[in-house]
Amino acid sequence: MLKYFYFFFILSVFSTSLFSQTHTISGYALDEKSSEALIGCNVYVNNLKKGTSTNAYGFYSITLPESKDSVELIISYIGYDLKIIRFILTSDIKLNITLKPTSEQLEQVEIKGVRNRENVESTKMSVIELPAKQIKELPAIFGEKDVLKALVLLPGVQSGREAFAGFYVRGGGSDQNLVLLDEAVLYNPFHLFNFFSVFNSDAIKNVQLIKGGFPAQYGGRLSSIVDISLKDGNAREYHGEGGIGFIASRLTVEGPIIKDKSSFMISGRRTYLDLLVNALNPNPEDGGGGVYFYDLNTKLNYKISENDRVFVSGYFGKDVLYSEIPSDSMLFQIDWGNKTLTSRWNHIFTKKLFSNTTFIYNDYLFRIIIERGNTEAKLLSGIRDVSGKIDFDYYPSLRHKIKWGFHHTYHTFIPSLVKGTRGTTPIPFPEYPQKFVNHSAGYINSDYSFSDVISLNSGLRVPFYKYKNFDYLNFEPRLAMKYSLNQTSSIKLSYTRMDQFVQLVTSAQETPLDLWVPSSDKIKPQNADQAAIGYFRNFNDNKYESSFETYYKKMNNITEYKEGADIFLNPNIEDFILFGEGWAYGGEFFIRKNEGRVNGWIGYTLSWSMRQIDGFNIGNEPYPAKYDRRHDLSVVAFYNFNKKWSFSAVFVYGTGNSVTLPVGRFSDPSYGWDPYFSWYSDYGYRNSFKMQSYNRLDLGIKKTVVKKRFTFVESFDIYNVYNRRNPFFLMNDKMYDPKTNSEKWMLRQFSIFGVIPTINFSIIF
């Protein structure tokens, strides 16, 4: 198998088209109003019926043969008007393309056959992009527009519990998703015990989800990559956006520092429930408390020259849960948060060679603080990374793109650091040593079109990992192929191998207390092989794009914790881990309409996800994963009625989560004959029950009023319109049964959110 891969890989990397005389058109695709770089913008050469797309920084490069005929470039991007540029190509051209955002009430100009056909033309599969604008249109619980909750509306992505922002991709675990914010890893991308994600939708430019067919530049997780880009900041005018929501308020300001040369963006939000509750507390001296979060996104960029540009972006967020009694000088506080800092330098070496050099610092810290009088104790745990990476994009011809690079990360794992003082005297606590890990990877990726029909994307990633005496080197082949059936349909297939060197030590329900641990001689690195095949088709002159993909994923060295293992503050956690295998397979259907007054998508997934762990179940029998979900359906619709009013609706349906429930009871005298303490449960096989199915309808109405340079937006969202009591968890409880006039064990289902109406006000200036 591998030898075929290497054959295709070498063929692809070294294939180049030979033309007698060629010229290159290169530059950036930018938003006309703000000069924001447009990621994944389609640049189509109409004469050759071939196109390319801009990279993560909005750069493109097209090399064409010299011709006396005029070249027609058609540039398209979701949410923007098409642009057509014609010129005679007699020399290299540097061309920065600006696109105008489409007015919501207007239909786009109809130009047959030139709409974005990337869905069927590119080798990309299992990749979905969600523009931030679309995420902001979705109705949301408490009005908080949430990137990660939007992702679970896509096929192959499943939510965890009711209203939680956690997600599971193609049968993988929640720690198998790599969440990147401007290339920095966010180890805990959640606020408020996973109810909200840390991403402020006002600050986000683009979200890309990759669930298979991973390009070689990505690695480190088995199941998905969520690549989120922050806005660069408007380089032409000052703008702002603020909002008052049900639980949080937010404000974003952006503008030029030097017009068309440098800009900034700063965006923050904070919840205020704790402030209101404490303000209304009639006896503050008796104590108070609450829970809140805040986050701040910042970005600066500076265009040094036509060929050089630097970006510095940061994220700072924290959640705080506290209780204090001032009269007793007592404080109990739990807080956790991420800090990231990304600095990037884009450099164009030649018209065909683009580079990005990045330095990243990210830090996730969890703390428990207890203070009473002059005594203080603190527990800290977390993970800190310092990373450097360099990536190159090379465009030898219109048919060929090569990307290669190298990255290195130095991880510091802080398992549990306890510090305490009484007065000025330190209190001795056991110390758990920090762990230091080096992780590097080199990669190369080639995307080559052999003809208009066949394209091949092949790559190789070589990760190297070292922790103490344990080191690990692997080769991760990546392969994706497209075969065009005609102008509107294609078949694609992909195969990837991924390794994962960090994993989350978590209880059944993920919390901020969960601990990331590195691979070691005891915790083997996880790896996964995934193959997918899909049929892609566009309809109605590319107004509708659709796909049907099937996949099979095999995961090795999957871990679970021994039943009853106490993972909190356990210095020997590695000894409590069991290893096994997982496999997932299924089919995903997706149809999306991006344009017009009515747009949206439908996603449906039929899937299976299984685990087999030695030590679980009688005979180590395989069992369904907790989020093994047979059916998962999402219907998302937007309707722009006119300039003033717009509507949105979301319907979701999913098979219930798997649970383990007792089926029998028995008594055992090993610890005595007392009937209260000698009664035990006979559980069926692990996860052999399904909770009740999940379904919900959300509706949103938005009113937009423009007055001079201010735009006022009022939105009214209704979460769970028909007040469905969706299962949150199940618990057995002994209750009086009036039917039999006796006590009986009964299974209770707990739900948390019924219908929740929310009003939000925003102002854009």
Next chain:
Amino acid sequence: MLNFINYNIRIRSEQTFTGFGHRFLLFIIVIITFNGCQQIVEMDLGSYDSKLVVNGILKPDTFPRIYLSESTFFYDIDDYRNRFHFITNAVVTLKRNDTKIFLKSDSAYEPLNKNRYNMNSGFGDEYKPDTVLVYFYTDTIRPKPGDYFELEITSGNRRVTSAVTVPFPVEIDSVKFAYSERPKDPYNEGFQTEVYAETYFKETINKDEYYRLKLTGWYKEPSYIDPSDSNLLTFSHSTDVTAGNILGDINKVINGYLECGFYYENASKNKKHVRISIERLTEETGRYLESLVLQREHEDSPFTEPVMVKSNIEGGLGVFGAYSASKEMEGIYYCK
């Protein structure tokens, strides 16, 4: 490959709302709270076939006792006074060295609680002299270390089997006593001190094996004599089953070391005596006992995975196990 049955769960229309009394919590909390509700779920489980439950843990030179009962459907009516559903008409056989022994049904009164005193509560607390009538199967054979036994039980159309090899005992090398260095509780100053019986034994520990440290303490002063106990017993306590497993601290076990902490009263500053023995359990026995403890500890939390009992009874539930105890060693500690 196992075929999983996806049971249907039906919701009964009955609903109860969780209450929330804080008058100052805002609209959001009210919304969440009053929307968040509990519902009784009725399970459509089909029929539950009750299983034979075996408890037979052999000990060298002791007549075997095999307790046999049956499990019930979880959601049946719970009569806590009658939770042991003994089966007294089964055919129970033990096979040792190709010799088949038919055990006979018997009954006896046994203490309701295994430990007569709760050591951590101090002398005399929670004294439970109650007994309960129990049924079992027994014989006059005396197992020896190294003996291999096969168990077969038939009751109606149910049949269960299991097997065990009686382990060899370990020997205690020495015992030391250590005293807690933690700051004394200001509310109980001078009242309790924790003592650790650090017990070393002559064994290279296999991580898969299970051990249990058993302590029995008594006073010699006549004023402390329990008149009902000729052994002057004041407490009897054993550590939880421990090994390179959940309940154990691996570093302590690897070197042939176990410790058991307990409290004593400072009221009498005399030297005290304790008998110490180490029990070596078969892996199946240890895993079973460990899983019982863990299940109990985690059963009330809806957010943790339930712990399944690790039975070694083919076709049923429970344990057919064995353990051997070391010779008792006497230790002396002083109340400081």
